[in-house]
Amino acid sequence: xxxxxxxxxxxxxxxxxxxxxxxxxxxxxxxxxxxxxxxxxxxxxxxxxxxxxxxxxxxxxxxxxxxxxxxxxxxxxxxxxxxxxxxxxxxxxxxxxxxxxxxxxxxxxxxxxxxxxxxxxxxxxxxxxxxxxxxxxxxxxxxxxxxxxxxxxxxxxxxxxxxxxxxxxxxxxxxxxxxxxxxxxxxxxxxxxxxxxxxxxxxxxxxxxx
Numbered sequence: 001x002x003x004x005x006x007x008x009x010x011x012x013x014x015x016x017x018x019x020x021x022x023x024x025x026x027x028x029x030x031x032x033x034x035x036x037x038x039x040x041x042x043x044x045x046x047x048x049x050x051x052x053x054x055x056x057x058x059x060x061x062x063x064x065x066x067x068x069x070x071x072x073x074x075x076x077x078x079x080x081x082x083x084x085x086x087x088x089x090x091x092x093x094x095x096x097x098x099x100x101x102x103x104x105x106x107x108x109x110x111x112x113x114x115x116x117x118x119x120x121x122x123x124x125x126x127x128x129x130x131x132x133x134x135x136x137x138x139x140x141x142x143x144x145x146x147x148x149x150x151x152x153x154x155x156x157x158x159x160x161x162x163x164x165x166x167x168x169x170x171x172x173x174x175x176x177x178x179x180x181x182x183x184x185x186x187x188x189x190x191x192x193x194x195x196x197x198x199x200x201x202x203x204x205x206x207x208x209x210x
Contacts, residue, residue, distance in 0.1 A: 071104065074100070093180075105185065108185075113133075176190075192207055
């Protein structure tokens, strides 16, 4: 029963996505469909509280897999270039890789929120969804030792592997971090969790000084 419902709801999501990118569909029709989907989710969630959480985690994970695969392809292209400071490498990083990393960080933040959905309920008196979003969007450069700046980007030695040349890039508020050597990346919450060796809620409170 739940599997059948999940399949139908996934089809609704696909239809909504198609409507979002289509200029021919009226906004009123889209809003009506979106509202029906929200009501559907609410009704099923009331019967099975964990259903919505599991569905969101599965959906975000599938998106992350696609994005990570795309990032890997561009990284292979960059690795094949003999001159890592060439205009071509910089163009690939700026025009293609940076956007994928931003999407990866965005979905990573959403995944963390949904994976710790029950934890947030337990800590609702001190932490809420707005706090989590604010913490995740914090500039990652605040938590590492910045060695140089390149326009909007800040570079640091990566704390997750032996690094002699700054390879960890902080993209600024809301855009997270990414190491171009080891591939570690994410948002401020993930960075603090790894550096401080703490759990999700503890990292949020650390970032917000709570």
